[in-house]
Amino acid sequence: MLAPQSSLSKSERMTRSGHAEISRSRGGIVTNAETKHLEVALQAKRQEIASKICGRVGDLGIGCGEGDILDRIQSMADRDETAAMLSRLSSTLVDIDRSLRAMSEGSYGVCTRCGEPIAIKRLQVIPWAAYCVRCQERFESANECTRSKFYGGEAA
Numbered sequence: 001m002l003a004p005q006s007s008l009s010k011s012e013r014m015t016r017s018g019h020a021e022i023s024r025s026r027g028g029i030v031t032n033a034e035t036k037h038l039e040v041a042l043q044a045k046r047q048e049i050a051s052k053i054c055g056r057v058g059d060l061g062i063g064c065g066e067g068d069i070l071d072r073i074q075s076m077a078d079r080d081e082t083a084a085m086l087s088r089l090s091s092t093l094v095d096i097d098r099s100l101r102a103m104s105e106g107s108y109g110v111c112t113r114c115g116e117p118i119a120i121k122r123l124q125v126i127p128w129a130a131y132c133v134r135c136q137e138r139f140e141s142a143n144e145c146t147r148s149k150f151y152g153g154e155a156a
């Protein structure tokens with residue numbers, strides 16, 4: 001006969017309204033709902049790239065198996081433009097797989113370079129982003145100015 005008002009409000013507090021409430025765990029700036037949404041986006045992108053790779057791989061006359069396809073692409077990466085494109089697609093695929101793994105480990109949304117959280121707006125555009133905006137900008141400007149500075153290895 002007693003209406004347990006208190007227990008009801010307690011369970012209400014458990015239900016997150018979806019916004020404002022963010023995970024306090026290390027680097028967790030992405031809500032569960034957002035993660036779910038981004039995971040779906042990643043899976044879709046993964047499918048898209050995989051089928052693109054399969055189509056292109058057909059052009060090159062090498063088989064399309066799921067397992068060691070990345071290895072095979074890697075070994076012929078500098079053969080021609082198609083191979084270069086495949087290489088780019090496969091590296092995105094690697095990023096996507098890394099992001100999906102990070103999601104299952106709860107470390108998704110953290111910059112792999114500096115460890116700072118990646119802005120959700122950025123993740124919504126590029127769900128597989130590995131770097132935060134700052135690191136990405138530094139990477140790109142280094143790429144633009146002097147590639148040798150970044151990759152050359154001779155300049156200290």
Ligand SMILES: [Zn+2]
Binds near residue numbers: 114132
């Ligand atoms: Zn960073």
